[in-house]
Amino acid sequence: MFNKVLVANRGEIALRIIRACRELGVPSVAVYSEADVDSMHVQLADESVCIGGGPSKESYLKPDRIIAAAEVTGADAIHPGYGFLSENARFAEICGSCDIKFIGPSADVIRRMGDKNTARATALENGVPVTPGSDGILRDVAHGLEVAAQVGYPVMIKATAGGGGRGMRPAMHEGEFEEMFLAASREAEACFNNGECYIEKLVLNPHHVEFQVFGDTHGNYIHLGERDCSMQRRNQKIIEECPSPLLTPELRERMGVASQKLVESIGYENAGTIEYLVDEAAENFYFMEMNTRIQVEHPITEEVMGCELIKEQIRVAAGLPLSHHVLETQPRGHSIECRINAEDPYNNFAPSPGEIKLWYTPGGKGVRVDTHVYSGYTVPPYYDSMIAKLIVTAATREICIARMKRALSEFKVEGIKTTIPFQEEIIDHPDFKNGDYDIAWVAKYLEEREG
Known part of the structure; x- marks a missing residue:
């Protein structure tokens, strides 16, 4: 296992990685911008290093400063989280040249699958349908x-x-x-x-369905089921669920086999996600792209499959095989995630940075909140607007929807605007309850509501 892991990210994912390190008994290092000095991940890491100004181009997108922080603190591994440098092949190469393990796939694989045109060609070579x-x-x-x-x-x-x-x-x-x-x-x-x-x-009225995949250096290549990410606005996901209400068992099997075959063919190491478009009739699927990193919505897979993907990322990067309970896991229940963004859903989703006067999160059975914010925290204007992920899990989809409705009603935020009221509308809509939605649903709903 590593001596120390540096977390090259911010927000809830940085906090998530720090907690995983602590449970694995590995010290963690947080890097932060001047705007993030009061962020929770800075407070909970074993060590922290400021790497620059608020804008990401002055801090989180500076490989040299991140590497310098790792060398100064003695970190022998870097977890990039998602976004920023997580799919930057050059950064992965720099880590390797400095004898620091990049927690993710190799630079060659990132380059091969991160380039969407090359990824399409690779999918075709392995018999995966493409548009x-x-x-x-x-x-x-x-x-x-x-x-x-x-x-x-x-x-x-x-x-x-x-x-x-x-x-x-x-x-x-x-x-x-x-x-x-x-x-x-x-x-x-x-x-x-x-x-x-x-x-x-362009496939009209498609569903956006992605498969979580994982590989290690011991010849284990698996998929951990799918997530339906069709509820999105301007290609940005709003609500995700696992499993997809669209897929038949036969289609799920075909897509799972194709996903596993693809990662095995490229010798993929660590966590990744293969994204597909599924046509309106739920008969055909088409490879769209591969994300060579952990996804924002990974918690719903964790809840349904009973595993902890961040821990597995760290273990696999350290040369250990995938845990037995992960290799043998079977899906159970249903999970839904709402991305809580600092945006005004009734003003064209305008960003809403500023100080949070009150922050009260829901609780109870099957409710999980991944967040880095708290009462008194100031949301900076420089980064993605997501401030929390609300994840609920239950035995059935019907119970899960009712639980999410209850949890959203308990979520109290004052001082800034959030997407919670809009997500309450969606969760309570008959189309969502019936699983009758596609990637164009939100745009049509907003047009009807505003018209």
Whole structure:
């Protein structure tokens, strides 16, 4: 096991990693920006090091400062969490060159599967269905128009280095293709320093279903079931559930086998997620991308599968095999997660940073809250707006929905706006209760509500 783990992240995921380290008996080091000096992860880590100013480009996106903090504190491993440098192959390489273990897959695998175009090709090589699209990167607008005409509209233009909903634009017809292509490319260039794009056929009214996968260095490759992430706004997930209410046992089996085969074929190490689009009839699935890191929504898999994925990440990175109880686990019950964001859902989801005057979280059987905030905490304006994850688990989906409704009603936040009222609307809607929703549901609901 490692002597000390540095957590190269912030917020609830940093706190989650620190707690896992403590239970494993491993000292932890928190790095933080000047804006995060009062964050809970800084207070609970065994050591902490300030690495720069509030904006992430001055702190959490500075590999040299993170490596320096690891060397000064004697950390021999770095856990990147999600976001920031978690899927940065160069950062993984730098860690290795400094004899520091990057807790995640190898740099080569990150590069191979993090590049969406290469990942599509890898999926195809292994018999995993992909949506029709361009054979490689688009050279320019003219090339894109030519491919789009062959594939057929509507199409989705996607940045090969994109993520988090950035660098994606739909083109419903030829007349708007150039505008959407340039917008996707510009956004990707600004966010990821790579404006290259490719095209996929746009599957109308699909569900977004992802499979949690894991591999170790002892020849164990598994999947731990699926999560339905279709309830999203502008490609940002709002509510996730496990298992998916859409999948039949036969389709679940096909997707699980395909996912496990894919990670085995690339010798994948550590936690990852394979994302798919499932068509409206729930008959066909298409590989979308692979995230070579832990996901925000991993807790619902933990609750249903009875395992702790962050601990397994650390153990596997240290060279240990996946725990027996993880290899032998079977799903039980149902779990739902609401991402609580500091946003005003009745003002076009505008960010709502500021001081939290009152913070009261729900409790009771089957209720879990992952968060780093507290009464008196000031939400900084520099980062993602998520401030908590509310996870509820129950024996059945029906009980789980009722429990989430109750938990949301108990959640009290004063001083800032949050998405809780909007999530209460969704949870209580007949479509959600019936599992009758897809990735376009939120947009349609908002249009109807505001119209």
